[in-house]
Amino acid sequence: MSAYFVTGTDTDAGKTLITSGLLALARRQGLSTLGLKPVASGCEMTSDGLRNRDALTLQAGSSPTTAYAQVNPYAFAPAIAPHLAAQREGVSLGLANLGEWLTTRLAEARDLTLIEGAGGWRVPLNDHEDLAGLAGLLRLPVIVVVGVRLGAINHARLTLEAIRRDGVEVAGWVANQIEPQMDEATANLNSLAQHLDAPCLGQVPYLERPCADAVAHFLRLPE
Incomplete structure (x- = not known):
């Protein structure tokens, strides 16, 4: 079983697209898959409750299928930073409770499990912890999605430096061109x-x- 934490160089770098592409590639190879989005803001109310578009995409990429609550346990309506959305709703987020939930999910031992963060590496979880702390807590190597646009080289280098400074392994990076035309x-x-x-x-x-x-056509799974 292989599990990775997926982060981006910034918001809208294309984390969900690349994560879903990696899951699709794994399924093509006959592997079982699981995509997780522990915390998501910007959710819409549906007849089934709050749903996040990115989390739904990861749910669709999971095989065997799994319930939405097993993909995204913390869903918030406001399209703001997750820690601010949680504060507004009076919900306490912390590495301990998220780590416990993820440990249970990882125990399913699917061939490939991808845990998608929110925004970039340093997005806060609360006043004292970052969401990226999950990678260190669970000893998960990190896949970095680089949104290719002006400034991407600097953002990517700083992100890799920060991950390694935190004592976490970088499993690899994916360049995702998000602008139709770029000099x-x-x-x-x-x-x-x-x-x-x-x-x-x-x-x-x-x-x-x-x-x-x-997207799967352009990707390879980490070794």
């Missing part, structure tokens, strides 16, 4: 490959209709 796109990708001392798990071009199956 010197190839040169930027080459610079990322030169400066990021970790395996590249894929370079995903800008796609008009991005989906898990389309």
Whole structure:
């Protein structure tokens, strides 16, 4: 069983798209999969309760299927930072309770489990802890999704430095081009490959209709 924590260089880097693509790739190889989104804000009320679009995508990428509550236990309506949304709702979030929940989920021992964070590496969980602390607590290697746009090289290098400073392994990174046109796109990708001392798990071009199956074509699973 392999499990990884997925973070991004920033909000909207494409974490869910890349995570779902990796899950799709694993399923193609006959592996069992599980996508988890422990904390999500910006959820919509449905007849089944609050639902988050990203968490629903990860639920759809899990095989065998699993209940929504087993993918996203903490769902908040406000589209704001998760720790602020939790405070507004009077909910206490902490590494201890999230770590306990994730330990139970990881015990299912699926071939590939991907745990998606929120925003970038340093997104707060509460006044004293970051959501990224889950990776250290559970000793999970990290996959970094690099949103390829102006500033990506700096953001990516700082993210990898921060992860390693926290004593966590970087399993690899994925370049996800999120702008249809970018000056010197190839040169930027080459610079990322030169400066990021970790395996590249894929370079995903800008796609008009991005989906898990389309993205999977450009990815490889970490070793």
